[in-house]
Amino acid sequence: MNSLIKSVFIIALPAFALIAMLDSLWYLYTAGISLQHVAHLLTAGCIVFFFLQIFIKPTPRTDAILKTHTFIIFLGCILGLLVGSLQEDDTFRGICTIFNILLTVGWIMYLVWYSYFEKRNAANNDILKVGETLPLLTFENSKKEAITTERFAGTPSIFIFYRGNWCPFCMAQIKEMVDKYEELTERNINTIFVSSQPHGFSKKLTKKYPLDFQFLVDVDGNVAKQLDIFSKNGLPFGFQIFGFKSHTVLPTVIITDSNEKITYTNQTDNYRVRPEPKTLLKIIDQNV
Structure with a gap:
């Protein structure tokens, strides 16, 4: 409620x-x-x-x-x-x-x-702990083809869970990561953006940013529930008329090494406070 x-x-x-x-x-x-x-x-x-x-x-x-x-x-x-x-x-x-x-x-x-996500406490999320192996996750791409995290094994990865195309902070976060494309490519990093919005919106991002990035869909928020980052009724009321779903994901960043071990997570409790790309690149250089 x-x-x-x-x-x-x-x-x-x-x-x-x-x-x-x-x-x-x-x-x-x-x-x-x-x-x-x-x-x-x-x-x-x-x-x-x-x-x-x-x-x-x-x-x-x-x-x-x-x-x-x-x-x-x-x-x-x-x-x-x-x-x-x-x-x-x-x-x-x-x-x-x-x-x-x-x-x-x-x-x-x-x-x-x-602005705050109630009851969100990164310390209490036993699934997303540094040093743990990221569980097998299943997404879909814009063509509704199943994509699992096994596809990214052997290479360090950044998973950015965002609320949807309707969220201006999420879109700005994606844009600044796109601006770091060359630096990410030099480090041989998989960059994966995940939301629970309908496939068509993720397809728009794929066309807007035709880079070697993945824009994947968490169907019905199943992955978000699996990782305990599900946000019930996270969509502003009335935005459903644009085709978005009422339930979203809590903004989350996960970095894994080539063995799929979690080296860093950012589970912000304020949707307006998010890590900068330079912070993520520094983490990658130190741990991956």
């Missing part, structure tokens, strides 16, 4: 912020400049800008608390609360204060609740 609430929340927050932003712009246009509506716009606009930004110019990672955005949002909320005493001549709109408070609370929930 909690994961379903999260999938609705991540759609509701930016939608509510957009309504609040349009409300503030309308009143600034019709009633003139007022500190209250500027504060209102500051809070709502910053949230809208953040979500637009990550889709327009995807970034593979952020800091955990989004310092700049959080500062602006709190500033807008505080100004909104103080406006009655700071600018007494203005007509005070209680709805602005309510919107600002709700948006600020929503932003805090996004940072400390939505």
